[in-house]
Amino acid sequence: MTDATTRGFIGQLAQGDRQALLSEGVEQIFPARSALCAQGEIGTRVMLILRGTAKVGRTLSDGSHTVLGLCGPGDIVGEASAVAGEGSARLAAVIAVDSVTCRVLAASRFRQVLRARPEIYRTLVAVTNDRLRRTADNGVRQAAHPVACRTARMLKELAARYGRPAPQGLLIGLALSQHDLALLVGASRESVVRALSRLRTSGIITTSRRKIIIRDPDGLGRAGEHH
Template structure:
């Protein structure tokens, strides 16, 4: 599918609408023309936390994870970024070191734009600047909402909401159930809900014993999503669409300033 067709947009602008989908076709084409297309193998880092900014990436194909590590070694999974998303824009514009690491979950293809070229493009395009500001604002609001709601949830509830969100955004129906089509480790799942790896192991063991999920090496199949919705419903007293789970997912498309 051509780039313009793949990200022609549609729907309201929120934290889940990727950056390229927010742009008019002329601006999108001009921005992509600035970069050179590179491929990254699975589990390779596109950018590293704390490194100085030298470039911006536009994800064309594949999915990445955004993680940040604390001084004690704990690693938090902040977001997943996929086709149409921009990576590294904040550090490029502010000149600050990168605040997170972005790693390919599967083979990724991206357009790499040199920092100076990106800054010049944004400086001479008020429309693109406003779209970038809107993206940042949406991500910040989504992150604030997540922090507020997670503060009132148990780890069990947070984990159920996470699995439902992954089911909605990355679910692939199979004979066994709905497979989460991004390879996340137990440590990465734990980092997404602010829990320990041991806690996530215990939760998964309980869900397996009850026939709610099936797990393998970096694979996760949800067999009974209705049970997960009931677990999550105590954290969301308002009715939610049964097709997509709770309305306030724990996984904004991006919450970190790279």
Template sequence: MNSGQDAGTFADTGWGSPLMPNSSAARWPSRSLLGAMSPEACRELLGLGVRTRFEAGDVLLREGDTDRHVLVLLSGFAKVTARVENGEESLLAVRVGGDIVGEMAAMDGAPRSATVAACGTVDARLLRHDLLRGLLVRRPEVHLVLTGIVADRLRWANRRRLDFRGYPVKVRLARLLVELATSYGRPTERGPEIGCRLTQPELAALTGAAETTIHKGLRELRRSGLLETGYGSTVILDLPRLRRLADLPPDD
């Protein structure tokens, strides 16, 4: 991990205009922290803390640690994992540029509940918990956005638990792919592209299924013309049909 202290204003960070949400060079997902904030709030947030870079495999946050800073991801993606009772590591979620990680410990002071690790290069802003709290006081809109993100993550966790009980594996896989496409997909001529690369074991962990079953499910979805997988990405070729398979309502 490499970090560098800056002068404290966005214009002086050296990142340049591509990090602004209205720039054509960078589009943060609309449901992420940076994607949902106003340009003015983004400027203020990105002027706080220090510029930080992680390389593939670096740990951004470690389960059980008692530090309280947060990281706002600017680019790249990371995986969130936690240890279960038998000692095995379980994949809980993925986070991409625009997302915030570590906000729970920053707010309540409890030990980290999960480990966040970089998958490839990740650029981020590291903020002490007091800087985040000050921003939330000065800008209630940011407080509301962050509260909504925490609520979305809780709903996501609850949906996964219900999906495990109520749907077969193929439907659970379709629901996960729809969630990833709508939250993190990048529009292309062929359909939304999920740029974060998840392995079959990781998809199995997120859907509560066996790896062999996930392999079969992906093969069937490809044969049905619903998606196309390649190195480092997945393109959803027919999102409306995938939503129907996932037993989800049409996307307005």
């Protein structure tokens, strides 16, 4: 099995629903830094990520940019505007961090699949609610908790969603830069670099270019506790 069939939205589907959805559309590769979809465009496609990492971001009215989250194998992109119906604009942009392989299907066909297989729709609602909860929780953490605590909690969350076994521990299966992590944590890159350095010194994580391995999950959990 690939990561995409065991994780995220796709991984939560029953086998029959999963196979039915993945049989739709065509496979498409998006090169690094290319757009899977753009903010404001009419949503005509839905993408199921099979491999790679994408970044969800939104440009605000004052011109500033915020990163809302990362997507990896098993995640779905573009479903909100598709479910909203014909002519609905996308609320955020999704940009490939590294090479991203997707199963791409027309929004109209996706709506037909949801009508034919209501369990897929129910799973989609649950995934959307979980995403909203994580966003709200992250906002509370940014307001109330130190950067070191927030960094550890974000790594724990990413490991739970995208972690896969590696010789040294649990590899977060995303192409994750320090800059992207800082945007997710809601802190300066320098502050997050210091937090990562402390976690490395404590033997909790190891890092290399765009890779983070959790060596001590219990220690990471303790580092994320706010006293």
